[in-house]
Amino acid sequence: MGLTRRALLLGGGALAGGAATRWIGGRNPSLAGTALLQPKGGAGVLNDASLLSETPIHRHLTLTEAPGDALVAALRKELREAAAAGRPVTIGAARHSMGGQAIPRDGHAITFDNGLVEPDRANGTYRVHAGARWSQVIAALDPIGFSPKVMQSNNDFGVASTFSVNAHGWPVAMGPMGSTVREIRMLLPDGDLVTASRSENADLFRLAMGGYGLIGLIVDLVVEMVPNRMLTPSFARMPAAEFAARFVAELRQPEVSMCYGRLNVERGDFFSEALLVSYRDAAEQSDLPPAAGSGWMARRARDIFRAQLGSDPVKSARWWTEAWLGPRLAGDATRNSLINEPVATLDDRDPTRTDILHEYFVAPERFAEFVELCRAVIPSSYQEMLNVTLRHVETDPDSVLAYATGPRIAAVMLFSQEMTARAEADMTRMTRALIDGTISIGGSYYLPYRPHATVAQLHAAYPRAAEFSAAKRALDPKLVLRNNQWDSYLGVEA
Ligand SMILES: Cc1cc2nc3c(=O)[nH]c(=O)nc-3n(C[C@H](O)[C@H](O)[C@H](O)COP(=O)(O)OP(=O)(O)OC[C@H]3O[C@@H](n4cnc5c(N)ncnc54)[C@H](O)[C@@H]3O)c2cc1C
Numbered sequence: 001m002g003l004t005r006r007a008l009l010l011g012g013g014a015l016a017g018g019a020a021t022r023w024i025g026g027r028n029p030s031l032a033g034t035a036l037l038q039p040k041g042g043a044g045v046l047n048d049a050s051l052l053s054e055t056p057i058h059r060h061l062t063l064t065e066a067p068g069d070a071l072v073a074a075l076r077k078e079l080r081e082a083a084a085a086g087r088p089v090t091i092g093a094a095r096h097s098m099g100g101q102a103i104p105r106d107g108h109a110i111t112f113d114n115g116l117v118e119p120d121r122a123n124g125t126y127r128v129h130a131g132a133r134w135s136q137v138i139a140a141l142d143p144i145g146f147s148p149k150v151m152q153s154n155n156d157f158g159v160a161s162t163f164s165v166n167a168h169g170w171p172v173a174m175g176p177m178g179s180t181v182r183e184i185r186m187l188l189p190d191g192d193l194v195t196a197s198r199s200e201n202a203d204l205f206r207l208a209m210g211g212y213g214l215i216g217l218i219v220d221l222v223v224e225m226v227p228n229r230m231l232t233p234s235f236a237r238m239p240a241a242e243f244a245a246r247f248v249a250e251l252r253q254p255e256v257s258m259c260y261g262r263l264n265v266e267r268g269d270f271f272s273e274a275l276l277v278s279y280r281d282a283a284e285q286s287d288l289p290p291a292a293g294s295g296w297m298a299r300r301a302r303d304i305f306r307a308q309l310g311s312d313p314v315k316s317a318r319w320w321t322e323a324w325l326g327p328r329l330a331g332d333a334t335r336n337s338l339i340n341e342p343v344a345t346l347d348d349r350d351p352t353r354t355d356i357l358h359e360y361f362v363a364p365e366r367f368a369e370f371v372e373l374c375r376a377v378i379p380s381s382y383q384e385m386l387n388v389t390l391r392h393v394e395t396d397p398d399s400v401l402a403y404a405t406g407p408r409i410a411a412v413m414l415f416s417q418e419m420t421a422r423a424e425a426d427m428t429r430m431t432r433a434l435i436d437g438t439i440s441i442g443g444s445y446y447l448p449y450r451p452h453a454t455v456a457q458l459h460a461a462y463p464r465a466a467e468f469s470a471a472k473r474a475l476d477p478k479l480v481l482r483n484n485q486w487d488s489y490l491g492v493e494a
Helices: 003-009 069-085 134-144 159-165 202-208 240-251 296-307 312-329 335-339 364-377 421-440 455-461 465-475 484-490
Strands: 059-063 089-092 108-112 117-120 125-129 146-148 181-187 193-197 217-227 230-239 256-263 273-281 353-362 384-393 408-418
Touching: 059 069, 069 089, 069 108, 069 181, 069 217, 089 217, 117 134, 125 134, 134 146, 134 159, 134 335, 146 335, 159 181, 159 217, 181 202, 193 202, 202 465, 230 240, 230 312, 240 256, 240 273, 240 364, 240 384, 256 335, 273 312, 296 312, 353 364, 353 421, 364 408, 364 421, 408 421, 421 455, 455 465, 455 484, 465 484
Parallel strands: 059 108, 089 108
Antiparallel strands: 117 125, 125 217, 146 217, 181 193, 181 217, 230 273, 256 273, 256 384, 353 408, 384 408
């Protein structure tokens, strides 16, 4: 997260008043709804990475204690006080969810600041503070030759956040990050401290995994790690229609440990070509170098990435860079270096626009239909798609709010959105069309992003949502643990 975005997130920097509004998308819209949506900022509000979720809060406190008695006492105090006043409580970490999922309206917002990581080599696990960021986990594991088993693609996020959205990464063939968590300790809404795992309080474990902080306040987790390795990339370019079959075949190769895909995004030739990138163990595994941050390639890539806005020729040039030039320049890298990437690498630095993510999960055999859906919906919208990454997610047998009820291809889409009411309206329309189309082919969508889905769409994509909400109400009758995921979705009658 670069300075501009960090300042805005903290409410410290008002957006440039009266800045000219640019429209970059495919059609020629009217001027209605073109005024910039400007977060007010200040102490009484909290925002998230979308910059579009500004919400009034009662207070925001940062807790720095290790996961011991002092932290538990501080959390119990907040729970007691909030319950007595009828206010909600929510913990957040980086607040990169994009629809207020980590913000309690008029409530007690808590942020953890403690990077405790205690590796246990004998058990292949580490105990970690709930608020530790993945950069801190990598910094602790890399020197002893280990690596997180599954984390999402950027290292700025909090470990309990990752469990609470049940994020996935690109190691293969793996399920979401929750599949690598052995146990958690959390405070329930009544202040009870419990341990939950697949064998102890298993119901609570399955509710909290992907439960958006609505079940308990997690204080620490025990998570699996794997040996760090030196990896060699290989690249294959192909028509998009062939991607799913080639991807699945690649996942079956036992020596492939990390794998992802990309599609081209020019409006004129949208989603016609695919790139498949796989990593296998390198021949040489001794003396692994320390985990690097962003390389010069990633920083140069940012400039090309941002220049794509509104320009099909630049989008074509970027695709050539990625699919032709990149493979010729790429070399070996350690697993830890590959995943040690901060969000700042792609920061947009433009106060009139914001980056918005979407993500859809479809079975590999329905992927070609998904590509056709995207070709029908996205290029004709006003939205600027800059990138799509394709990942594999194994079946999630644990989480009540599972998005991968079978093996899935995850399509992670990055849009640059104008910060105006008309762009919000267009994004809402496009999101709902993509969700409807995805549900019609048996797929699902991801919940940490903008709250544009309808409640009916949530229930269609997550058939156990009503069961989740009923269990939450039984556990938390005063509804002390709340955020916008509850207020706009899970707490709303279908
Ligand atoms: C640039 C970018 C890249 C991304 N890449 C991926 C990816 O590769 N794969 C993927 O699956 N997702 C990805 N995501 C989504 C990302 O994983 C989620 O948005 C995640 O929540 C971000 O972590 P955070 O620390 O910002 O979470 P926050 O927004 O701070 O919190 C997320 C949720 O976790 C809950 N929570 C946090 N801490 C606790 C706690 N201690 N106890 C109980 N509940 C808690 C919060 O209440 C909230 O509901 C990406 C998002 C962005 C913006």
